[in-house]
Amino acid sequence: MMRSSNRKRPFQLYQLVYGLWLLAFVIAPLALLLYQSVSTTTGGLTLANYQRFFQSGTYLAMTVNSVWYAFLITLLTLALSYPTAYLLTRLRHKQFWLLLVILPTWVNLLLKTYAFIGLLGHDGLFNEALQELGIGSHQLLFTNWAFLLVAAYIELPFMILPIFNAIDEIDPLLLAASRDLGASPWQTLRKIVWPLSLSGVKAGVQTVFIPSLSLFMVTRLIGGNRVITLGTAIEEHFLVTQNWSFGATIGVVLIVAMVITMLLTQDKQEVRS
Amino acid sequence: MKKMQKAYLVFVFLLLYLPIGYLLIYSFNAGEGMRQFTGFSLRHYQELWDDTRLLDIVFDTLILALSASLIATLVGTLGALTVFRSQRQLTKSVLLSLNNVLLVSPDVIIGASLLILFTTIGLQLGFFSTLLAHVAFSIPIVVLMVLPRLREMNPDLVLAARDLGASPRQVMTQVVLPNIAPGIMAGFFMALTYSLDDFAVTFFVTGNGFSTLSVEVYSRARQGISLEINALSALMVFVSFLIVLGTYYYQQHRMKRQKKKSFLTARSLS
Numbered sequence: 118m119m120r121s122s123n124r125k126r127p128f129q130l131y132q133l134v135y136g137l138w139l140l141a142f143v144i145a146p147l148a149l150l151l152y153q154s155v156s157t158t159t160g161g162l163t164l165a166n167y168q169r170f171f172q173s174g175t176y177l178a179m180t181v182n183s184v185w186y187a188f189l190i191t192l193l194t195l196a197l198s199y200p201t202a203y204l205l206t207r208l209r210h211k212q213f214w215l216l217l218v219i220l221p222t223w224v225n226l227l228l229k230t231y232a233f234i235g236l237l238g239h240d241g242l243f244n245e246a247l248q249e250l251g252i253g254s255h256q257l258l259f260t261n262w263a264f265l266l267v268a269a270y271i272e273l274p275f276m277i278l279p280i281f282n283a284i285d286e287i288d289p290l291l292l293a294a295s296r297d298l299g300a301s302p303w304q305t306l307r308k309i310v311w312p313l314s315l316s317g318v319k320a321g322v323q324t325v326f327i328p329s330l331s332l333f334m335v336t337r338l339i340g341g342n343r344v345i346t347l348g349t350a351i352e353e354h355f356l357v358t359q360n361w362s363f364g365a366t367i368g369v370v371l372i373v374a375m376v377i378t379m380l381l382t383q384d385k386q387e388v389r390s
Numbered sequence: 391m392k393k394m395q396k397a398y399l400v401f402v403f404l405l406l407y408l409p410i411g412y413l414l415i416y417s418f419n420a421g422e423g424m425r426q427f428t429g430f431s432l433r434h435y436q437e438l439w440d441d442t443r444l445l446d447i448v449f450d451t452l453i454l455a456l457s458a459s460l461i462a463t464l465v466g467t468l469g470a471l472t473v474f475r476s477q478r479q480l481t482k483s484v485l486l487s488l489n490n491v492l493l494v495s496p497d498v499i500i501g502a503s504l505l506i507l508f509t510t511i512g513l514q515l516g517f518f519s520t521l522l523a524h525v526a527f528s529i530p531i532v533v534l535m536v537l538p539r540l541r542e543m544n545p546d547l548v549l550a551a552r553d554l555g556a557s558p559r560q561v562m563t564q565v566v567l568p569n570i571a572p573g574i575m576a577g578f579f580m581a582l583t584y585s586l587d588d589f590a591v592t593f594f595v596t597g598n599g600f601s602t603l604s605v606e607v608y609s610r611a612r613q614g615i616s617l618e619i620n621a622l623s624a625l626m627v628f629v630s631f632l633i634v635l636g637t638y639y640y641q642q643h644r645m646k647r648q649k650k651k652s653f654l655t656a657r658s659l660s
Binding site: 220361 | 395398401402403405406407409410413416423424425426432465468470471472475485488489492494495496497498499500501502503504505506507510519522529558563583586587589590593594603604607608611612615619622626630631633634635638650
């Protein structure tokens with residue numbers, strides 16, 4: 118029934134609205150970004166920007182650096198999140214505690230970053246704690262470590278949530294069976310819980326890794342206004358130096374890097390399942 | 391062992407709430423800066439109340455978020471219908487991948503490419519360009535929230551409505567829409583969250599005349615600490631926590647009621 122009535126009117130209004138949106142706000146902007154990266158000021162086409170990018174040590178190092186930091190952020194959040202998610206699933210009011218984990222995501226990202234300016238500052242709480250411990254105060258703000266810490270803090274709930282859901286869906290009978298068959302808690306965790314929660318881990322890694330490549334506001338406010346990631350470089354070229362063509366080139370490189378990461382994580386998923 | 395587990399959870403929750411608590415406590419500081427707490431005072435709240443520029447921006451941000459998520463919910467629902475009703479598997483997967491492009495793209499890419507788009511078509515940067523950008527990045531999530539509802543819907547309902555003589559319009563408004571309403575609501579709230587929380591995309595397309603709260607906080611934070619921002623965040627945290635906890639209790643309450651109801655119907659059926 119649905120089929121026949123649809124065939125009579127192949128283009129209905131709602132399809133037109135959505136199609137136009139896809140065309141205007143998904144396809145056109147990306148096409149324009151690509152075009153901008155290869156266009157010259159006189160209207161010709163050139164690959165000079167790409168040549169400049171791949172011949173410049175600075176930009177190649179920045180690409181590696183960017184991916185490296187995104188990797189570290191992802192690793193740190195995963196290391197903190199997995200035990201948290203696992204322990205949360207065993208609490209009595211787990212949905213309530215999970216809500217408390219999600220709640221900080223409702224606080225604007227900029228406000229949380231701003232809080233760290235105070236926390237990590239010269240006389241901030243962290244430095245006072247260090248002094249109490251006898252380590253003495255250090256320059257914490259405007260370091261790469263600060264960037265890592267703040268980025269991991271921001272991404273933490275986005276990692277905990279999918280892992281929690283994956284562990285929570287595991288049939289409790291499997292765990293009971295494993296225990297009955299004489300497995301130690303550690304063996305159960307390693308052989309049953311971890312493999313069964315891998316889908317959640319992958320979802321978490323994807324939601325954390327990609328935004329980590331482009332957190333330019335955190336590098337600006339916490340990392341000390343230095344251009345250390347691809348995201349910051351793009352912002353710099355578009356909004357500071359106004360060299361859009363080169364900014365677009367870095368954008369295209371970032372997209373390619375992103376697609377590669379997604380393909381890599383997807384392939385593994387398919388092989389495993 | 392048990393103690394260690396508890397201690398770990400306490401540590402994680404402390405970590406999660408430390409920055410937020412720190413902001414809130416210093417909003418009551420009588421002195422300046424987040425270094426020393428010199429005494430309790432509400433004077434930063436007074437400053438906030440007198441800062442009409444900041445209050446205007448808060449108002450603009452809310453208007454922007456509400457209108458962007460309303461438009462995005464509308465278009466996104468139409469999008470979900472388009473994906474759901476496309477007959478060829480290929481069309482479906484192409485539409486879905488195009489839909490997901492904006493979801494997985496880093497914010498800077500969305501911001502930069504929309505900036506190029508708006509300048510190419512000669513659109514003045516300001517409220518309207520920001521609105522378009524927010525609508526653009528909110529639509530995909532609405533589609534993803536509505537689509538599962540459409541898939542779960544019993545197709546017989548539509549067939550039955552048609553057999554009973556309902557017009558396509560009636561089928562839509564009286565059968566399909568009520569069935570997918572929870573998905574539409576979820577999509578609306580996700581869009582609202584996305585819009586309120588966005589900084590990077592807005593930063594690219596906002597121009598000089600118009601500002602949202604995130605952009606304003608960013609530019610003020612670059613100049614250093616101002617406790618007025620702490621006062622503002624305290625109010626925002628309070629309101630958003632109230633909303634979240636309210637919806638949580640509402641949902642719990644409804645779930646309990648539904649359980650009771652299904653229990654009763656199950657009993658009356660047997």
